[in-house]
Amino acid sequence: MVPSQHDNFCSSRHIDSILPDESLSFPRLLCLHGGGTNALIFHAQCRAIRARLDKTFRFVFINAPYFSHPGPDVESVYAEWIPFRSWKRPGYVFGNDSSQFSFTDDEEIEKIDQCLATAMEKDDEAGATGPWVGLLGFSQGANMAASLLRRQQIRKPDAHFGAPTAAVLEANFRFAVLMAGCGPLLWMRSDVTGDELEREKYERLYLPTLHVHGLRDERIAKHRELVEFCRADTARVLEWDGDHRIPIKSADVAELVDGIILTAKEAGLSAISPLPYDRLNFYKFELNSNTSIIMSGSQKLLGKHVLVVGGTSGIGRGVALAAIRDGAHVTVTGSSQATADKAVNYIKSELPEAKVSAYGCDLDMESLEDDLEALFDEIDTVDHIVTTAANSHPHPISIQTITVEDLRLANRKLQAMVIFAKVASRRIPPSRHSSLTFTSGSIADQPQPGCSVLAYIAQGMVGFVRGLALDMKPVRVNLVKPGYVLDTGLWSQIPDEQKSNVRDELVSKNPTGSEGLVEDVSEAYIYLMKDGNCTGEVVSTRSGQHLV
Numbered sequence: 001m002v003p004s005q006h007d008n009f010c011s012s013r014h015i016d017s018i019l020p021d022e023s024l025s026f027p028r029l030l031c032l033h034g035g036g037t038n039a040l041i042f043h044a045q046c047r048a049i050r051a052r053l054d055k056t057f058r059f060v061f062i063n064a065p066y067f068s069h070p071g072p073d074v075e076s077v078y079a080e081w082i083p084f085r086s087w088k089r090p091g092y093v094f095g096n097d098s099s100q101f102s103f104t105d106d107e108e109i110e111k112i113d114q115c116l117a118t119a120m121e122k123d124d125e126a127g128a129t130g131p132w133v134g135l136l137g138f139s140q141g142a143n144m145a146a147s148l149l150r151r152q153q154i155r156k157p158d159a160h161f162g163a164p165t166a167a168v169l170e171a172n173f174r175f176a177v178l179m180a181g182c183g184p185l186l187w188m189r190s191d192v193t194g195d196e197l198e199r200e201k202y203e204r205l206y207l208p209t210l211h212v213h214g215l216r217d218e219r220i221a222k223h224r225e226l227v228e229f230c231r232a233d234t235a236r237v238l239e240w241d242g243d244h245r246i247p248i249k250s251a252d253v254a255e256l257v258d259g260i261i262l263t264a265k266e267a268g269l270s271a272i273s274p275l276p277y278d279r280l281n282f283y284k285f286e287l288n289s290n291t292s293i294i295m296s297g298s299q300k301l302l303g304k305h306v307l308v309v310g311g312t313s314g315i316g317r318g319v320a321l322a323a324i325r326d327g328a329h330v331t332v333t334g335s336s337q338a339t340a341d342k343a344v345n346y347i348k349s350e351l352p353e354a355k356v357s358a359y360g361c362d363l364d365m366e367s368l369e370d371d372l373e374a375l376f377d378e379i380d381t382v383d384h385i386v387t388t389a390a391n392s393h394p395h396p397i398s399i400q401t402i403t404v405e406d407l408r409l410a411n412r413k414l415q416a417m418v419i420f421a422k423v424a425s426r427r428i429p430p431s432r433h434s435s436l437t438f439t440s441g442s443i444a445d446q447p448q449p450g451c452s453v454l455a456y457i458a459q460g461m462v463g464f465v466r467g468l469a470l471d472m473k474p475v476r477v478n479l480v481k482p483g484y485v486l487d488t489g490l491w492s493q494i495p496d497e498q499k500s501n502v503r504d505e506l507v508s509k510n511p512t513g514s515e516g517l518v519e520d521v522s523e524a525y526i527y528l529m530k531d532g533n534c535t536g537e538v539v540s541t542r543s544g545q546h547l548v
Helices: 039-045 047-053 106-125 141-154 163-170 195-202 220-227 250-266 315-327 337-350 366-377 404-427 452-471 494-511 517-528
Strands: 013-019 026-030 056-062 064-067 085-086 101-103 132-138 175-178 185-187 209-214 235-240 285-288 292-295 305-309 329-334 358-359 382-388 435-439 477-483 539-542
Touching: 013 163, 013 195, 013 452, 026 039, 026 106, 026 141, 039 047, 039 195, 039 477, 047 250, 056 106, 106 163, 132 141, 132 315, 132 452, 141 175, 141 185, 175 250, 175 435, 209 220, 209 250, 220 235, 235 250, 235 452, 250 337, 315 329, 315 337, 315 382, 315 517, 329 337, 382 404, 382 517, 404 435, 452 477, 517 539
Parallel strands: 026 056, 026 132, 101 185, 132 175, 175 209, 209 235, 305 329, 305 382, 329 358, 382 435, 435 477, 477 539
Antiparallel strands: 013 285, 064 085, 285 292
């Protein structure tokens, strides 16, 4: 069911960039989402692009004026990110018109320009002073971006427009990035008619454009037609191996970013250059008329994507819940799709508005590396990765009777973590604001009789993590050592009576008078994700058990 219309077309779920002062003077890009999505969804979809260019441009995302049904495949990830929006009235299909232009009426033009002008004004009010230099659009938004650039190109110096349109034209955009956009362009000049219209509507767009097409997109022929509306000497085309979506793989994003930089330079922005990702963006998301979440220094996970491997129970599920409460979108993996789906159902029962998805990925499989590659292909670019996955409860193994098979099983987790790090090193954005957090155990420091082999595995994780912190820099790599946390998958294998006895002993012995609790231990992982100064560190959270 499509939500009913209301008059305030720009404030609902509008995203204002509230960035550190250093970004306020950056050249600004106005970002136009696809049909059946919204500004917040487009902000998430562009995360890999923003990560590469957030020290080059200031990105401003806005909402289209009309409510709509969700676009293709939108509900599979963003079903709850309502309301969905469109740049044209419901029922209009971009790319179905075979004429040179698709005409818009005065009411549509005014509503579109009002959205654009309001977003630009709000960014000015936030302190931004950088020039508006470009438009970035996807699908419907790409068509809109090209149409706006074309309107600007043919405007008359002495023409008079209403306040919203005048404000948009005053921006003087110089280039556009058009991802998966169809022709024909929208004709947004109701003041031009007759013979003048016939002359002007065949004039090609000569301002620089970058056209980005997925080779597996069903509508690629339509997307290539949009290039025909642009002059060949100023239109750059980038085609990549993907479908109707925004590139997220590192190699594809790198090519796209290079194309954006080259197009900007062709537009006369000679000072533009790609810079490393070493600054965290701060954003304000207005979720609805009654709810505002404002990101501050302590809310660094807002809008970030966190992957929790082993997030189906215990500490992993606790980390997922804590990250979601801090505003993150979370993907959890389990040993099977069924266990991962079950975890998502539990999380949504606790947090109905949670943005969470599930994938099955068994760390014990010989195909682990291929399975992980497939996982990263499916999900959005990941900002933080936490792994709490374990294979089995650490049963004591006598050094006198240990077998080769026992040792193989004991080594299994460490080997899986090495493979995991190998894949993650190619997939996570190279920034100090990205992190990879592993899990070991207090047995490394306080081994029990019969646990020498397990202690060697646990302590091996310490050296491994510290080495990775150098090998994967500037990505931060850290380790958490929980003490006894009985509400986990590991301890679920222990008989209730035995577990109860252990709990009683911990309560009487530990200085905290308690066993480790999931909701407390989870905070160690959140801390390591947030602290951009922390890498190669081991954080212990064990109820003071090392003191007694």
